[in-house]
Amino acid sequence: MATATKLYKQSWHALRQLQQYRTIASGNASASIKSRNELFNQEQKRQRDAVGRVEKIEVRYLGLPEDVTLVMNNHISTPYNCAQHLSEGHCKRSALALVDGSVPWDMHRPLQESCTLQLLNFNVSEPHVVNKAFWRTCSFMLGAALQRAFKDEARLQLHSFPGPNIKSGSFVHDIVLGAQNWEPTKAEMRAISAEMVKLAAQDLRIERLEVDKELAKEMFKDSRYKSEQLPSIAQQNQSRVTLYRLGDHIDISRGPMVASTRFLGKCTILAAHKVANEGSTDAFYRLQGVALPTGFSLNHIAYGLLEKRAQKLNSARLPNEPFEEQQQMQLS
Template sequence: MAAATKLLKKSLGAFTQIQQCRSNANLSASTSVGQRNELFNQEQRRQRDAVGRIEKIEVRYLGLPEDVTLIMNNNISTPFNCAQHLSEGHCKRSALALVDGSVPWDMHRPLQESCTLQLLNFNISEPHVVNKAFWRTCSFMLGAALQRAFRQEANLQLHSFPGPNIKSGSFVHDIVLGVQNWVPTKAEMRAISAEMVKLAAQDLRIERLEVDHELAKEMFKDSRYKSEQLPSIAQQNQSRVTLYRLGEHIDISRGPMVASTRFLGKCTVSAAHKLANEGPSSAFYRIQGVALPIGFALNHLAYGLLEQRAQKLNSARMPNEPFEEQRQMQLS
């Protein structure tokens, strides 16, 4: 009896220690996210304060109901602010902007000089640019959904997502998990898909911020793979790194992305492919999905074909290949 009691106490002690370790790990992850967001907020405020004397610019809006010239604030006003001067419908429909007829521009990114402006939605006659931004945004959202879906003990680490290639049939996010034999169930895939849908329902504004290399290193010092990618990215962009944020999730991407998570409609996270082992107990996985913009509907059979296609391994650059930002830029 005494031996059994001693064994029970020992087991309870071990259990308490495990719980404490998990609690500490969760706290550490939460602290890292909080610190990253605080640095993002500080730099965002610093850049706004640095604008100084406000200068006016002319923004020539081209589109329905008619062309019009707007007087806006340089380095403060965004395409979304321009849409607010037009109508509520423009604010709701516009997913992306086009500056001077050729430069895709985030809806919440301040304009930097007088320009022409077009507001893009998914029903325009040439939707290629906005579709690529949507596909890129889906990958970004998938990273946020994966972080929400996995428990801390899974040791999830986000790697990167390759440039959007709509012809591939799937958007992608590469990750590392602390397990080498994960074969996801249908329930697990549905759970990740549900997190994507939850993000869409929250209508989270997608923010863009360009920072210097040193600040980016500080923000991602707890992320091995982001830290490894940063020097190459900064080298290609004059020591600058472009970040995006939705909610508390921050990641690296050259963009552009659509204005809000609400533009995501029907969505399925369809496959998880193991790519390679990473060390003695971890492995790279490629998570893939397919989605439609909000307001688009397909019958069950047609959408099912898209889901089947999205299950095939996407042939984009593998995460264990050398990271080449210039090649990524050309692809996306």
């Protein structure tokens, strides 16, 4: 009886320690996310306040129903604001902008000088630019979905996502997990897909913010892999780092991305390939999926072919290869 009581007390003590560890881990993760968002908000406000005296610019909109010149506010007005002057339909359909005929521009990114402006949707005659932005956004959203889907004890760490290559057949996000033998079930894959759909339904605006490398280091000080990647990223961009946010999820990316999560239509996360061990307990995994923009549909057979192709290991550079050599790394 005494032995049983002793074993019970030991088990109870171990359970209490485990619960405490999980609470601390959850608290630390939540604190990091909260701190990162607070710094994002502060810098966003500082940049807006720094605009000072408002200067006017001329934005020559080119497109339907007719070309028109808009007088907007420099470093304040965005392509979305321009769309608001045109119609509600332009606001709903426009996923990306094109400045001066060649520069892809986020819908919520302030314009910096007088320019021409085209508003892109997924039905334009040359959809390559907006399709790449959509694919990149899918990877970004997948990172947010993974953070929502995994429990703290999985020790999920987001690594990066390679550049959007539609011909590859899948969008990608690379992660590290505290398990070297994870083989996801179909139910787990469906759960991650469901998180993507939830994000789309929330119609979350995707925000862009450029910060200096020191602030970026502070924001990601609790993220081992982001901290390792930041020096190389900043060196390629004059000590600046471009961040994107949806909801409370913030990550590094050159962009551009589509205006909102609502542009994600049918989506399936299909594969999680183990690509390498990381230390004695963790491993790198490559998550892959396929998606269609809102309003597009395929019959079951055609979409099934896309799903089958997306299950094959994406050939983009792997996350365990040296970051400095990843010229196409998207963190982009």
